[in-house]
Amino acid sequence: MNKLKDIDEAIGYIKDGMVVMIGGFMGVGTPEIFIDAILEKGIKDLTIIANDTGLPHRGIGKLVVNKRVKKVIASHIGLNPETGRQMNNQELIVELVPQGTLAEQIRCGGSGIGGFLTETGVGTIVEEGKRKIAVNKTEYLLELPLKADVALIRGSVVDKQGNVFYNASTRNFNPLIAAAADLVLVAAEKIVEVGELDPNQVMTPGIFVDYIVGGEK
Amino acid sequence: MEVKNEREFIARRIARELKDGDVVNLGIGLPTRVANYIPEGVNVILQSENGFVGLGSEPKEGEINKDIVNAGGQPVTIKKGAAFFDSAASFGIIRGGHVDVTVLGALEVDQKGNLANFMVPGKMVPGMGGAMDLVSGAKKVIIATTHTDKGAPKILKKCKLPLTAVGKVSCIVTELAFIEVTPRGLVLQEIAPGVTLEDILRGTEADLTISDNLKIMSV
Numbered sequence A: 001m002n003k004l005k006d007i008d009e010a011i012g013y014i015k016d017g018m019v020v021m022i023g024g025f026m027g028v029g030t031p032e033i034f035i036d037a038i039l040e041k042g043i044k045d046l047t048i049i050a051n052d053t054g055l056p057h058r059g060i061g062k063l064v065v066n067k068r069v070k071k072v073i074a075s076h077i078g079l080n081p082e083t084g085r086q087m088n089n090q091e092l093i094v095e096l097v098p099q100g101t102l103a104e105q106i107r108c109g110g111s112g113i114g115g116f117l118t119e120t121g122v123g124t125i126v127e128e129g130k131r132k133i134a135v136n137k138t139e140y141l142l143e144l145p146l147k148a149d150v151a152l153i154r155g156s157v158v159d160k161q162g163n164v165f166y167n168a169s170t171r172n173f174n175p176l177i178a179a180a181a182d183l184v185l186v187a188a189e190k191i192v193e194v195g196e197l198d199p200n201q202v203m204t205p206g207i208f209v210d211y212i213v214g215g216e217k
Numbered sequence B: 001m002e003v004k005n006e007r008e009f010i011a012r013r014i015a016r017e018l019k020d021g022d023v024v025n026l027g028i029g030l031p032t033r034v035a036n037y038i039p040e041g042v043n044v045i046l047q048s049e050n051g052f053v054g055l056g057s058e059p060k061e062g063e064i065n066k067d068i069v070n071a072g073g074q075p076v077t078i079k080k081g082a083a084f085f086d087s088a089a090s091f092g093i094i095r096g097g098h099v100d101v102t103v104l105g106a107l108e109v110d111q112k113g114n115l116a117n118f119m120v121p122g123k124m125v126p127g128m129g130g131a132m133d134l135v136s137g138a139k140k141v142i143i144a145t146t147h148t149d150k151g152a153p154k155i156l157k158k159c160k161l162p163l164t165a166v167g168k169v170s171c172i173v174t175e176l177a178f179i180e181v182t183p184r185g186l187v188l189q190e191i192a193p194g195v196t197l198e199d200i201l202r203g204t205e206a207d208l209t210i211s212d213n214l215k216i217m218s219v
Helices: A007-011 A032-041 A060-065 A081-088 A099-111 A174-179 B006-015 B030-037 B087-095 B131-137 B197-202
Strands: A019-022 A046-049 A069-074 A093-096 A116-118 A132-135 A138-143 A148-159 A181-192 A211-213 B023-026 B045-048 B052-055 B078-084 B101-104 B108-110 B140-144 B171-173 B177-182 B185-191 B208-216
Touching (some): A032 A060, A032 A181, A046 A060, A060 A081, A081 A093, A099 A116, A099 B087, B006 B030, B006 B140, B006 B171, B030 B101, B030 B140, B197 B208
Parallel strands (some): A019 A046, A019 A148, A046 A069, A069 A093, A148 A181, B023 B101, B101 B140, B140 B171
Antiparallel strands (some): A116 A138, A132 A138, B045 B052, B171 B177, B177 B185
8 A cells, every 4th residue: 555645635634633642852753744734734622642842933832832732741841831831821731741651651552551550650749640559568650551543753764664763862752652543644754665674773663654744854 | 170160069079979880861951960070980871861872972063963862852962882762661761770870950859858850830830751750760869959049948858849759869969068868867978168067057957967977078
C-alpha cells in the first residue's frame, strides 16, 4: 500500500475533539508541518498528550496560543507562558504528570500493559486519586496506560514502508507515541526508498506507521 | 582562586562531590553550572533526560546541531562515546537507579529530606518535568540553592509548598554551608570561609546539628 500522502489528505484524518499525541521535547522532534496544518484547517477542541507545550511560537505552543486545545496532559508547561495563563483562567485543562511516568504510561498504552508501579510521586499531589500498592514494604503508585486517537511523529529519515530513524535527541517521545495511537502520521525530514534505510537503524518499525508526509524541516 | 559569586561558589563545591565514572544528571539553571568545575581527572557521564548520555559543553558558533538539545531545550554538544535513547529508556535509567547523582535546585527543602521545587500554587506552575523521577530514582540527590530567598529561609522544619519527593534529599549545598541530611536530621558539616555559625542559624529555620568534625568549605 502507498503510505505517502500530501499534507491536506493526511490532516483530514484529524477531527475536532480527538485525543492527539505529539512527539517532541521543547519543540525538538515535533512535527511542525502537522501543527501548521491543524491551525490552517481550523481543527479544535483537541486533547493533547505530549511532554510539554513547546514555546509560544514553536511546536505545540502554537496550538495553545491559537486556542485549539481543550486539555493538555504533559510534564512541563514552563516554556510556554500562554499555557499557564489559560490554565489559571480556566480556559484550558492541564494535567501535569511526571515525565518518566508519562513516558511509561504511553509505553504501556502501546505495549498492551495494563499499568505499572512507580515510586515517583508517592507522598506528593501526584498520588491524589490513585491506588497505592505496597510490594515488599515499598509503596508505589499504580499508573495506568495512555492511548490516543492519533499520534503525530517526526522522523529524520523515513522509508516508504514507514520505517523511521530519529536523529539525536529528536527521538524522545516519538517512538513511544507511534505505538500508542490508532492512527500514526509521520512528518519526514527525508523520505527514502524501501531498502535504503538500514534495518539496524530503524527505531520505529513501519508496521506502526499509517501515513507519511514529506516536507518537514 | 577567585570565585566570582555565590552561585559559582555553590557549583564549585558540588563539583567536588562527583566521583570518577559517576553518571550524573544536572538540573537546569544553577545545577547546570556544576559541569564547568568538575575537577581534573574526574570523568563523569552527564545524562540528559530528553534522551542521551554523554552531554558535552555548549556549542561554539557554527557548531550548533538543531537536533541536539539539553532538557531545557538549549543547544548542546555531545562527547565521544555518547548514546541516544527514547524517553522511556531515559527514565528507566533514572528510576532504575543507574544515575549516581542528581543536582537540582529548590524552592524549599526540609529537615526530613523533603524537597519542593516544582510549583507555587496559583503563581508559578511550570510542571515537574523530570524532577520527581530524578529525586525518587537517583542514588544521591544534591540540592543546589542559595541559603535564603532574600533573607527568608529556604531550609525549613517542614516544606509548605507541594512536594517533589518525600525524604530523598542527600545533602544541601548553599553559599553559606554544606548540610547533610541524615536519619537524625540535618547535620552542618561545613561552613563557608568568613561565615559565622550565627549567620547560618539566622538564615535557617530547620534544626541543625553541628558536626563534631565541622570544616571550612573548600572549593
